[in-house]
Amino acid sequence: MHVLQVCKLVTLGITLVITMDPNLGKxxxxxxxxxxxxxxxxxxxxxxxxxxxxxxxxxxxEQGDVGLQGLRGLQGPxxxxxxxxxxxxxxxxxxxxxxxxxxxLDLEDLRTQFRALGGxxxxxxxxxxxxxxxxxxxxxxxxxxKVLVTNGKEENFDAAKEKCxxxxxxxxxxxxxxxxxxxQDLLQRDASQAFLGISDEHVEGLFKYVSGEQITFSNWNLGxxxxxxxxxxxxxxxxxxxxxxxxxxxxxLVICEF
Ligand code: GN1
Ligand code: CA
Ligand code: CA
Numbered sequence: 164m165h166v167l168q169v170c171k172l173v174t175l176g177i178t179l180v181i182t183m184d185p186n187l188g189k190x191x192x193x194x195x196x197x198x199x200x201x202x203x204x205x206x207x208x209x210x211x212x213x214x215x216x217x218x219x220x221x222x223x224x225e226q227g228d229v230g231l232q233g234l235r236g237l238q239g240p241x242x243x244x245x246x247x248x249x250x251x252x253x254x255x256x257x258x259x260x261x262x263x264x265x266x267x268l269d270l271e272d273l274r275t276q277f278r279a280l281g282g283x284x285x286x287x288x289x290x291x292x293x294x295x296x297x298x299x300x301x302x303x304x305x306x307x308x309k310v311l312v313t314n315g316k317e318e319n320f321d322a323a324k325e326k327c328x329x330x331x332x333x334x335x336x337x338x339x340x341x342x343x344x345x346x347q348d349l350l351q352r353d354a355s356q357a358f359l360g361i362s363d364e365h366v367e368g369l370f371k372y373v374s375g376e377q378i379t380f381s382n383w384n385l386g387x388x389x390x391x392x393x394x395x396x397x398x399x400x401x402x403x404x405x406x407x408x409x410x411x412x413x414x415x416l417v418i419c420e421f
Pocket of ligand 2: 363367368390394395396397408
């Protein structure tokens with residue numbers, strides 16, 4: 164039903180009510196609510212009424228047509244690697260390489276190097292023997308793997324130790340009868356006594372090598388070590404090869420072992 168038709172019906176209703184009850188509002192007042200309401204006598208038609216108010220918003224329209232295609236998007240990340248392709252055809256043969264060396268020649272080269280190395284080793288051996296001859300000539304003595312040498316000087320125990328370590332050796336200490344005899348032989352040329360690299364300066368009665376190990380060989384004189392006057396912690400070797408404990412402050416011949 165159109166708005167106009169509704170309005171006409173309403174106006175008709177109101178006109179009927181007013182006619183039946185004159186106390187109700189005048190027709191002119193009511194006509195303001197609807198442009199099609201007519202007032203007064205029906206002698207002739209009045210002027211057309213004013214435009215009505217805007218109607219209510221209508222219902223939602225039907226869905227429109229599909230729009231135009233949008234712009235192209237940004238490039239995506241690279242895809243996964245595809246499967247391995249078929250094997251290519253075999254290439255042409257390469258150029259011929261240089262002529263290889265004979266294995267026999269390599270062996271001959273090695274023989275030459277060995278001969279040269281042998282020559283160097285012989286030279287070293289000759290030099291070593293020469294050095295030993297010089298050492299023995301100067302008073303050194305070889306015993307087993309040890310070389311014993313004296314500087315011909317007499318020092319107290321600490322100074323004697325230092326002389327030997329400064330030279331890259333140790334104050335001599337015999338580990339067996341043969342070494343004891345070699346030291347004895349050496350001291351007889353220069354003095355009547357020499358220090359040994361042995362002391363009980365840390366624990367009374369417990370004699371140790373300067374390296375810190377407890378002694379495994381000894382050749383004490385009869386009644387020694389007696390720690391005379393409670394002041395004897397170092398050891399001398401006498402001209403007969405026997406040992407005696409003496410004060411470390413005394414000066415004795417320095418004999419080193421290398
Ligand atoms: C004694 O006798 P002599 O002087 O060689 C002593 C040693 C002492 C030394 C100290 C048997 O030796 O133990 O170390 O004096 N010998 C005896 O100088 O008592
Ligand atoms: Ca002692
Ligand atoms: Ca003594």
